[in-house]
Amino acid sequence: MSFLxxxxxxxxxxxxxxxxxxxxxxxxxxxxxIFGPSGAGKTVLLRLIAGIVAADxxxxxxxxxxxxxxxxxxxxxxxAFQNFALYPHWPAFENIASPLRGxxxxxxxxxxxxxxxxxxxxxxxxxxxxxxxxxxxxxxxTALARSLVRGPQVLLLDDPLRNVDAKLRYEMRLELPRLLxxxxxxxxxxxxxxxxxxxxxxxxxxxxxxxxxxxxxxxxIYNDPRTxxxxxxxxxxxxxxxPCRPVPGASGAGVEIFGVRVAVPDRLAAMVDRPCLLGIxxxxxxxxxxxxxxxxxVELDAVTPLNVRTALFLRSxxxxxxxxxxxxxxxxxxxxxxxxxxxxxxxxxxxxxxxxTGERLRPAA
Amino acid sequence: MATxxxxxxxxxxxxxxxxxxxxxxxxxxxxxxxxxVGLLGSSGCGKTSTLRMIAGFEEISQGVIRLGSxxxxxxxxxxxxxxxxxxxxxxxxPLTLRDNIGFSLLRDKGTKAKxxxxxxxxxxxLEIADILDRYPPTxxxxxxxxxxxARALVRSADLFLLDEPMSQLEPQLRAxxxxxxxxxxxxxxxxxxxxxxDQTEALALAxxxxxxxxxxxxxxATPHELRDRPANLFVASFIxxxxxxxxxxxxxxxxxxxxxxxxxPGGGDAFAIDLAGAGLELLAAIGDRQRLQLGIRPHLIEVxxxxxxxxxxxxxxxxGDQTHLGIDIDGCLLVAVADGAIAAPLDxxxxxxxxxxxxxxxxxxxxxxLSHGLEPALRGAA
Numbered sequence: 198m199s200f201l202x203x204x205x206x207x208x209x210x211x212x213x214x215x216x217x218x219x220x221x222x223x224x225x226x227x228x229x230x231i232f233g234p235s236g237a238g239k240t241v242l243l244r245l246i247a248g249i250v251a252a253d254x255x256x257x258x259x260x261x262x263x264x265x266x267x268x269x270x271x272x273x274x275x276x277a278f279q280n281f282a283l284y285p286h287w288p289a290f291e292n293i294a295s296p297l298r299g300x301x302x303x304x305x306x307x308x309x310x311x312x313x314x315x316x317x318x319x320x321x322x323x324x325x326x327x328x329x330x331x332x333x334x335x336x337x338x339t340a341l342a343r344s345l346v347r348g349p350q351v352l353l354l355d356d357p358l359r360n361v362d363a364k365l366r367y368e369m370r371l372e373l374p375r376l377l378x379x380x381x382x383x384x385x386x387x388x389x390x391x392x393x394x395x396x397x398x399x400x401x402x403x404x405x406x407x408x409x410x411x412x413x414x415x416x417x418i419y420n421d422p423r424t425x426x427x428x429x430x431x432x433x434x435x436x437x438x439x440p441c442r443p444v445p446g447a448s449g450a451g452v453e454i455f456g457v458r459v460a461v462p463d464r465l466a467a468m469v470d471r472p473c474l475l476g477i478x479x480x481x482x483x484x485x486x487x488x489x490x491x492x493x494x495v496e497l498d499a500v501t502p503l504n505v506r507t508a509l510f511l512r513s514x515x516x517x518x519x520x521x522x523x524x525x526x527x528x529x530x531x532x533x534x535x536x537x538x539x540x541x542x543x544x545x546x547x548x549x550x551x552x553x554t555g556e557r558l559r560p561a562a
Numbered sequence: 563m564a565t566x567x568x569x570x571x572x573x574x575x576x577x578x579x580x581x582x583x584x585x586x587x588x589x590x591x592x593x594x595x596x597x598x599v600g601l602l603g604s605s606g607c608g609k610t611s612t613l614r615m616i617a618g619f620e621e622i623s624q625g626v627i628r629l630g631s632x633x634x635x636x637x638x639x640x641x642x643x644x645x646x647x648x649x650x651x652x653x654x655x656p657l658t659l660r661d662n663i664g665f666s667l668l669r670d671k672g673t674k675a676k677x678x679x680x681x682x683x684x685x686x687x688l689e690i691a692d693i694l695d696r697y698p699p700t701x702x703x704x705x706x707x708x709x710x711x712a713r714a715l716v717r718s719a720d721l722f723l724l725d726e727p728m729s730q731l732e733p734q735l736r737a738x739x740x741x742x743x744x745x746x747x748x749x750x751x752x753x754x755x756x757x758x759x760d761q762t763e764a765l766a767l768a769x770x771x772x773x774x775x776x777x778x779x780x781x782x783a784t785p786h787e788l789r790d791r792p793a794n795l796f797v798a799s800f801i802x803x804x805x806x807x808x809x810x811x812x813x814x815x816x817x818x819x820x821x822x823x824x825x826x827p828g829g830g831d832a833f834a835i836d837l838a839g840a841g842l843e844l845l846a847a848i849g850d851r852q853r854l855q856l857g858i859r860p861h862l863i864e865v866x867x868x869x870x871x872x873x874x875x876x877x878x879x880x881x882g883d884q885t886h887l888g889i890d891i892d893g894c895l896l897v898a899v900a901d902g903a904i905a906a907p908l909d910x911x912x913x914x915x916x917x918x919x920x921x922x923x924x925x926x927x928x929x930x931x932l933s934h935g936l937e938p939a940l941r942g943a944a
Contacts, residue, residue, distance in 0.1 A: 319827075367804040371877045371888030371897055374908070396879035396886065419882045432882055434737030479737075480883040498745040501737070501766035502785045504803035505861050505884055505899055508766065510741030520737055522883060524901055525861075529786065533769070535748060 198261060200225035200383050201246070201351055206255030208241060215241045217407040218255070228377055228384040229412070230398025232391060232430075237404045239387040243353040246385065248272050259351060275349035275382070279356040281340040283328040289315075289335070290324040293342045314342045317376060334365040345380050352382040358393065370396050391431045395419065403427055423557055425550040428476055434508055434520045437482070439475045440552055443468050455513040457493045459542065465549055465558055472552035481546035482521035484509050485539045486530065492539035495519065500534040511540055564630030564720045566593040566616070566753060571625035573611045573777075585611040587777040588625075593770075596751040598744070599782075600758055600768035602800075608777040609757045610649075610725060616755060617646050617723050629720055642721075647714035649725040649757075651706045653698040659685075660694040663713045684712045687742050689735065703730045708739075715746065722747070724756035728763055740766045761801055773797050791939065795855055795929035798922060804860050804886060807896045810926070811835075811856045813848065820845065822856060824894055832892035833871050839918060840936060847938035853926040862920035863898035865889070865906070869915030875906045889914060 199222035208216045215238040223229050231239050244250040246257060248269035257264050264272050275296070283292050293311045315321040318338040328336055337357060344352060358366045374397060377384050388394050394401045395415035402412040411423045422428040428436050441452040443461045450461040450469050459475065461468070485492060499510040507528025511519040519540060531538070549558040573586035586608040593599050601609035614620040616627055618639035627634045634642055645666075653662050660681060667677040685691040688708040698706055707730045714722060731739060744767050747754050758764050764771045765785045773780045773788065773796075781793040792798035798806045809832075811822040820837040835856075837844070848854070865873075865887060876888035876895065880903050887898040887906065891914060898914070906912050919935040931939035 363803060364799065364805050367886075367897060368895070370879070371886070371895065374877045378908075392881050395881050396877075415880060429734050433733070435734040478883070499741045499748070501741050501744055503737075503762060503766060506901075508737055508741065510738075510745060518738065518742075520741065525789075533748065534745070 199223055200227075200260060201385075202256075202258040203242070203246070204256040204258065206242075206245060206252045206257065208238075208245060208250065208253050214407060216245075216252075219404070219408045221402055221409055221412060223383055223385070225383055226378075226381055227399050228374070228386060228397060230394035230401045231385055231387045231404055232389070232394040232398075232401055233404035234430075235389060238407060239404055240355055242404070243276065243355055243385060243387060246272075246351065247274050247276050247353055272351075273349050274351045274353060275344035275347060276353040277340045277344040277355065277357050279359040281328075281336045281360075283336060283339060283343075285328050288325050288327055289320060289331065289339045289342075292328070292339055293324075293346050296343060296347045310346055311342075314346045317379065318342050318345075333361050337361050337365075337369075345376075345382070348380055349382060352377070352380070352384045354384065354386045356387050356389065358388075366393075373397060391433075395431070403430075421557075421559070422548070423559075425474055425476065425555045425557070428548060428550075428557070432478055434479045434503075434522065436476045436478050436548070437519055438550075439517060441473055441475050442470060443473060445469055454515065455493050455495070455517055455519070455540075456515050459547070460544070461549070462560075464560060468549075468551070468558060473558070474550040474552050476548035476550060477519075477542055478546065478548075479508065479520045479522040480506075481543040482511075482519055483541045483543065484511065484521050484523060484531075485541070488539050489541065491544075492541040495538060495540045497531055497534045497536050497538045500528060500531050502528060509538075510534070511538070513540075564753065565595050565628075566721055566755065567591070567626075567628045568612075568616075569626045569628070571612070571615060571627060572623050573608070573615060573620060574623040585777050586615070589774075589777075589779045590625075591772060591779065591782050593753060593755065596748075596753055598747055598752075598754045598756075598767060598769045600756050600764035600771045601774060602758055602761060602764040602771050603774035604759055607774040609759075609772075609774050612774070613723055613725055613755060613757045616721070617644055618642050643719050644721045644723055645714045645717040645719035646723040647711045647725060647727050649729070651698075651710040653706060653709055653713075655698050658695050658697060659690060659701070659709050662698065662709055663694075663716055666713065666717050680716050681712075684716045684746075687746060688712050688739065704732050704735075707731065711743075715743070715752075720753070722752050722754040724754065726758055727756055729758070729760065736763075737766075743767065761803065765801075773800060775800075789859065791931070791934045792857075792922065793931055793939075795857070795924045795931075798857050798924070798931070802859055804897045804899065806857045806859050806922070807863070809856045809894055809896075811854050813852055813854060820848065822854065824856065824892075826893040828893075830893065832894040835916060835918075835921070837918070843938050844933050844936055847932045847940070848923065851925065851932075854932070855924040855926055855929070857922035857924065858896075858916050858920055860886070860897045861899040861901075862917065863889075863896065864915040864917060865898050865900065865904060865912055867913060867915065869913040871914045871916065873912055873914045875908055875910050875912055878904060878906050878908060880904075 201223040203221040205218045233239050245252050294307050297307045320338045386397055401415055401418050403410045419431050443450045443452050451458045495511040495513050498512055501508045506522045509521045568591050571589045575583040603609045615622050622635050664681045690708050711727050770784055772782045775796050781797050788801045809824045811824050814821040818838050822835045824832040826832050871891050873889035873891045876890050879886045885900045885904050889896050922934050923932045933939055
């Protein structure tokens with residue numbers, strides 16, 4: 198039995214239905230990244246679990262016990278917010294200690310616990326500072342320390358890295374998994390950044406259209422997305438998508454695109470003559486200066502270096518646009534672009550979707 | 563089209579009874595005909611003031627700005643033949659998008675049909691062709707921004723100025739629109755200066771990037787050069803995602819040559835790097851300094867293989883087209899990036915190399931670059 202179970206939870210605010218029959222099971226000690234566009238109900242879900250908002254329907258169980266009806270203080274749930282929400286008139290120490298107060302804990306124990314968590318988060322030297330004297334990064338660590346100090350069974354983190362600078366975000370992205378493991382908390386981590394979701398989640402829950410569309414390991418979300426919308430949201434540059442209609446042929450079904458014929462897997466035979474989407478990720482398009490087997494001619498119209506990788510903007514003879522990426526060192530071969538080159542698709546990596554439903558046409562399991 | 567030159571340009575905002583603010587200090591740059599240059603920096607670095615001086619919306623406090631052979635200083639904005647896309651879009655609410663984009667073409671020479679074709683082309687490029695008959699208040703911020711961009715790009719001008727042109731674009735559209743815009747600018751040989759705080763945008767669009775901080779131009783260079791030869795610690799840690807790893811090191815001189823000992827953030831020694839293989843030029847660049855800052859870009863750290871350093875894996879994060887690895891070398895936390903997936907579970911030990919050719923050394927006090935790889939930073943600087 199899973200440790201945290203969200204069982205068919207619904208919630209509406211007036212006319213706005215935010216969650217409908219949302220379901221999620223989280224194992225003990227697991228970190229689930231909840232990813233979705235703004236307004237998808239991510240924060241509302243956390244508030245339901247914390248007990249700040251009540252569900253209209255459905256059950257929430259922690260360690261097998263329903264928490265419906267329990268107040269926030271009775272739930273053993275810690276929460277940190279994207280705007281830090283520190284008490285401005287208290288030094289960092291008191292902010293972190295606040296969840297321990299009023300529980301009859303002796304001062305020496307409080308001191309020791311705060312010191313311990315502050316050291317792990319590398320803010321022990323600023324414990325006597327007021328929030329306004331802390332840098333953004335230190336504020337964020339203080340907020341995180343406050344949510345961790347009691348060692349809650351369930352930790353809810355609401356986009357905690359949103360308001361910190363890039364350097365710190367990377368640092369925290371690297372440190373958080375180790376930190377969370379030390380506290381053995383079960384974590385729900387809300388983010389709008391797909392990279393953060395993949396980096397931090399043992400599994401990623403894609404929340405969209407009022408419920409979870411897919412809950413899976415990062416690699417499965419990326420390589421095996423259930424819908425075209427999920428495929429579009431994971432990956433930067435986004436996956437290339439082309440409307441097409443498979444037609445029968447002597448050597449099996451295929452689609453005419455880019456001035457060549459791309460074979461359609463046998464399992465898609467039922468899709469002949471029906472509108473499909475061919476999806477190919479930029480890193481699965483190989484670009485070469487010379488012709489080779491399986492390669493078709495394209496015009497390289499722009500070279501746009503990204504971080505670490507370089508994006509190549511291609512136009513095929515049938516005026517389709519293709520974005521490809523290559524490593525930074527490969528990218529330097531192409532100059533400023535505006536030259537003929539050759540592209541090849543990694544056929545095994547093509548993702549096919551039903552255009553009408555947006556559902557992925559997956560291989561049979 | 564024309565070249566744009568800034569000669570020792572400064573912007574000083576003088577306020578009564580308050581200290582003058584030096585927003586732009588002594589900036590010089592020459593932008594070639596048809597070149598795309600990005601002004602990059604965090605808020606308050608002087609990039610927008612620089613752009614507004616070029617456009618004519620701010621007085622030039624000191625220095626000269628030329629466009630071709632014309633001195634712009636005393637010309638009104640309308641006399642400069644410059645097209646600009648504003649950060650706040652500045653669309654006319656009572657006009658349709660079509661008229662917003664097209665009205666500036668009315669005063670240019672050419673037929674009405676030609677103008678309509680141009681509007682349609684640019685609208686298709688920016689994916690607003692299907693909403694051309696709508697009015698600005700009825701469309702999203704991203705669409706308004708694309709309309710404002712279309713209005714600037716459709717004109718024929720000597721110079722194109724774009725202020726944060728893509729900050730509001732929908733994430734899934736960003737990469738493809740950047741590519742199309744770059745293609746369009748190159749195709750039409752448009753001399754372009756754009757302002758951005760987003761380095762990904764700057765790297766993607768620009769031929770050269772002017773990195774600014776505290777009103778001072780830190781470096782004007784190609785994306786490639788900014789990464790391989792950053793002029794100082796600021797540029798080095800600003801460019802790159804994840805940013806360059808920076809570690810404080812102590813220089814030790816032994817009979818076999820130099821050794822750099824990395825210091826842990828909280829004190830104490832971490833790993834050491836032997837510079838025995840370093841040439842005289844590099845030694846000269848280091849001089850008699852006792853302390854340095856050492857930098858290495860995440861994807862140039864070699865993980866696995868038979869590297870000389872032992873590291874423990876703190877995190878292993880596969881992001882689809884790249885992997886970010888957090889590694890702890892004797893108490894120093896570094897980030898390494900690889901193109902594919904890496905089989906290294908958490909807390910496992912991996913061997914790591916920080917190759918000499920990938921190390922950057924900076925002066926510990928001024929932050930100025932001393933060397934890139936085995937070469938002194940000042941090579942060819944004169």
